[in-house]
Amino acid sequence: MTPTLETPMESLKANEPAWLAQRRAAGLEQFKSLPMPTARDEAWRFASVGKLEIDDYNPAEAPAEATLDALSERSNLVTERAGRMVYVDDVPADFECIHHELTEKGVIYLPIAEAIEQHPELLERYFLKESTELGSKKFFGLHAASAKAGSLLYVPRGVEIDAPFVNYYWTSGSRSAVFPHTLIIAEENTKVSVVDVLFSETDQNEALNVSVSNIHAGPNAHVFRKVVQDWNHRTVSFQLDTTVAERDAQVKNVAVNIGASRARYESQTRIDGPGADVKMYSLTVAEENQEFDQRTHQTHNAPNSVSDLLYKNALLSNARTIFSGLIQVAEGAQGTDAYQTNRNLLLDPTAEANALPGLEILANDVRCSHGATTGNVDEAELFYMMQRGIPRRVALQLMVFGFFEEVIDKIDSDELADNLRKLIHRKFDSRLKSF
Amino acid sequence: MNTLEVRNLTVSIEGETILKNFSLTIPKGEVHALMGPNGTGKSTLAKVMAGHEDYTVESGEVLLEGVNVLGKEPDEIAHAGLFLAFQYPLEIPGVSIANFIRAARAARLPEGEAINAVEFYKELYEKMDALKMDRKFTARSLNEGFSGGEKKRCEILQMSMLEPRLCVMDETDSGLDIDALKIVSDGVNLMRGPDRSFLVITHYQRLLDYIVPDVVHVMYDGQIIRSGDAELAKELESKGYDWIKEAHEAATAGV
Numbered sequence: 001m002t003p004t005l006e007t008p009m010e011s012l013k014a015n016e017p018a019w020l021a022q023r024r025a026a027g028l029e030q031f032k033s034l035p036m037p038t039a040r041d042e043a044w045r046f047a048s049v050g051k052l053e054i055d056d057y058n059p060a061e062a063p064a065e066a067t068l069d070a071l072s073e074r075s076n077l078v079t080e081r082a083g084r085m086v087y088v089d090d091v092p093a094d095f096e097c098i099h100h101e102l103t104e105k106g107v108i109y110l111p112i113a114e115a116i117e118q119h120p121e122l123l124e125r126y127f128l129k130e131s132t133e134l135g136s137k138k139f140f141g142l143h144a145a146s147a148k149a150g151s152l153l154y155v156p157r158g159v160e161i162d163a164p165f166v167n168y169y170w171t172s173g174s175r176s177a178v179f180p181h182t183l184i185i186a187e188e189n190t191k192v193s194v195v196d197v198l199f200s201e202t203d204q205n206e207a208l209n210v211s212v213s214n215i216h217a218g219p220n221a222h223v224f225r226k227v228v229q230d231w232n233h234r235t236v237s238f239q240l241d242t243t244v245a246e247r248d249a250q251v252k253n254v255a256v257n258i259g260a261s262r263a264r265y266e267s268q269t270r271i272d273g274p275g276a277d278v279k280m281y282s283l284t285v286a287e288e289n290q291e292f293d294q295r296t297h298q299t300h301n302a303p304n305s306v307s308d309l310l311y312k313n314a315l316l317s318n319a320r321t322i323f324s325g326l327i328q329v330a331e332g333a334q335g336t337d338a339y340q341t342n343r344n345l346l347l348d349p350t351a352e353a354n355a356l357p358g359l360e361i362l363a364n365d366v367r368c369s370h371g372a373t374t375g376n377v378d379e380a381e382l383f384y385m386m387q388r389g390i391p392r393r394v395a396l397q398l399m400v401f402g403f404f405e406e407v408i409d410k411i412d413s414d415e416l417a418d419n420l421r422k423l424i425h426r427k428f429d430s431r432l433k434s435f
Numbered sequence: 436m437n438t439l440e441v442r443n444l445t446v447s448i449e450g451e452t453i454l455k456n457f458s459l460t461i462p463k464g465e466v467h468a469l470m471g472p473n474g475t476g477k478s479t480l481a482k483v484m485a486g487h488e489d490y491t492v493e494s495g496e497v498l499l500e501g502v503n504v505l506g507k508e509p510d511e512i513a514h515a516g517l518f519l520a521f522q523y524p525l526e527i528p529g530v531s532i533a534n535f536i537r538a539a540r541a542a543r544l545p546e547g548e549a550i551n552a553v554e555f556y557k558e559l560y561e562k563m564d565a566l567k568m569d570r571k572f573t574a575r576s577l578n579e580g581f582s583g584g585e586k587k588r589c590e591i592l593q594m595s596m597l598e599p600r601l602c603v604m605d606e607t608d609s610g611l612d613i614d615a616l617k618i619v620s621d622g623v624n625l626m627r628g629p630d631r632s633f634l635v636i637t638h639y640q641r642l643l644d645y646i647v648p649d650v651v652h653v654m655y656d657g658q659i660i661r662s663g664d665a666e667l668a669k670e671l672e673s674k675g676y677d678w679i680k681e682a683h684e685a686a687t688a689g690v
């Protein structure tokens with residue numbers, strides 16, 4: 001293990017409040033003491049843990065000013081926004097603060113380091129409090145010890161904001177380790193949306209990402225979070241996301257997964273209040289030797305709540321995907337509606353999709369379903385499309401986009417949806433030429 | 436030059452011979468009807484001509500404007516001018532009608548040329564209006580959740596947008612009520628012209644009241660056993676297929 005990752009940066013320790021220093025120390029301890037996952041761990045079943053290596057990454061050095069400017073310039077997936085933050089190797093590159101109208105209403109949108117200084121009581125309550133139950137506690141510990149980049153978004157009671165807040169996290173340096181953190185606290189009767197974007201500067205720069213996002217959706221809060229992961233193929237990535245939903249909260253998570261060599265995505269939803277409704281959508285484009293390892297929890301601790309999960313993966317060449325999902329319904333959570341669907345489209349016989357759907361139900365009055373399907377390209381559909389004069393490669397591309405459309409449709413922003421289609425197109429175009 | 440010449444085509448699938456030394460010529464600008472009982476090989480002929488790879492061509496040729504298309508990819512054959520309106524159109528989830536037709540059009544453009552979106556939609560809407568299709572359909576997934584009749588209209592919409600030189604329509608009338616049949620037939624009749632030929636495959640004579648053919652062929656057991664003018668279809672309607680089967684069997688038994 002690299003000593004640099006194990007030693008919290010002096011700058012972090014210096015001005016931080018005691019509670020945070022404790023959390024960081026505990027995180028570091030957790031990282032050091034917990035073993036690396038092995039193939040025998042149920043939470044890592046099917047994952048190529050042997051190839052997981054996190055050594056020799058460094059807390060990144062500060063990138064050049066010109067790099068910060070250039071990447072801020074390239075942070076343009078969403079034009080209409082309520083605020084934007086850009087980090088490069090965890091160093092703040094650009095911060096568009098929010099309109100003073102929002103500030104007057106009590107909305108807080110701040111880089112995490114400033115939030116710690118200015119709103120310690122809020123951060124003490126929420127920052128680094130929700131770990132993961134899905135297998136990556138060790139890496140959450142590393143994140144807790146190291147996280148300095150990220151955003152706090154706090155929306156006080158009754159405030160509704162239409163335009164999204166957009167956070168860009170770039171990697172740039174050589175073998176840099178980044179630890180982006182997104183903290184969303186939406187109080188009662190609020191409406192807010194956030195887009196997190198994970199990008200690499202070039203196709204070449206190797207990186208390790210351990211990012212965490214925590215959503216706290218208060219009573220009747222409407223929270224919509226999208227995360228776009230398009231790291232280069234030399235990035236090892238962990239995304240550890242949690243959602244806590246209170247009474248009548250409505251939360252929608254959309255994950256778009258395109259990049260990284262190995263991408264572990266843990267997404268857990270805990271419904272603590274009755275009437276909450278949480279959606280979890282994901283689309284993944286897997287190619288070459290990529291591995292996407294996705295683990296989810298939908299936990300219902302309160303009655304009459306809904307959760308709906310749809311994860312769709314399209315796989316090419318030697319790519320692998322793993323979907324392991326669990327619906328947990330607690331004893332008192334009567335009237336739960338919980339659905340879980342994983343669909344895999346194999347474009348090459350060498351690709352491999354693994355699915356482990358699961359249910360754990362302790363209440364008797366529930367509607368739950370789970371299902372996973374894996375299928376090849378439908379030759380009859382392909383013939384139909386080609387009969388119209390569409391070449392095989394383009395027909396496959398249309399089919400894949402059609403397959404994803406169900407998820408892209410949930411994005412609710414034409415601009416972002418179009419930009420995502422372009423990212424996917426770029427990835428597919430070169431690969432599909434060989435068909 | 437003839438638009439289509441099928442010469443002595445023998446086709447099998449899974450060891451079973453479906454088309455047996457089948458021949459058919461359609462001169463430029465003509466509408467030919469191909470009638471016959473179910474299971475006779477009409478759809479097989481259509482799919483083989485369109486380049487479906489499941490069938491084994493034992494012998495024969497399919498010449499489209501003088502060029503043999505057997506062995507070519509389905510998209511190449513489409514570019515050569517053949518359009519097949521499917522008996523059972525496929526559902527393509529997530530691909531809208533508009534995007535699908537655009538992709539088909541784009542595939543016909545020379546490298547580097549793009550479609551003019553405004554003109555494209557104008558034309559698409561005009562043609563949808565003519566077929567009495569709701570304009571909202573453009574954004575719907577291709578054929579997904581469509582009724583049988585809607586699927587058939589959508590086939591004719593695609594056919595009119597792609598301007599083929601040979602239109603092969605496989606049982607386009609099935610699933611259509613009489614009003615829809617008239618609308619679809621009007622659409623087809625508008626497309627008739629000196630440079631375009633049609634092969635109208637149907638089980639029933641009804642469609643041919645609206646799309647009046649130049650020649651009617653009756654197919655049975657992988658072959659054309661009789662050809663005539665539009666009157667032949669009417670005769671077939673009143674006397675039934677048994678009449679022609681018996682006549683055919685009597686004739687072959689005598690050989």
Ligand SMILES: Nc1ncnc2c1ncn2[C@@H]1O[C@H](COP(=O)(O)OP(=O)(O)O)[C@@H](O)[C@H]1O
Pocket residue numbers: 448449453471472473474475476477478479480489
């Ligand atoms: N894919 C296939 N596999 C096996 N048999 C087939 C296949 N397609 C057609 N056939 C057989 O070929 C014969 C002709 O079918 P078809 O061309 O669909 O007839 P038609 O369109 O005249 O009703 C039928 O006996 C049918 O069972």
Ligand SMILES: [Mg+2]
Pocket residue numbers: 477478479522605606
């Ligand atoms: Mg048929």
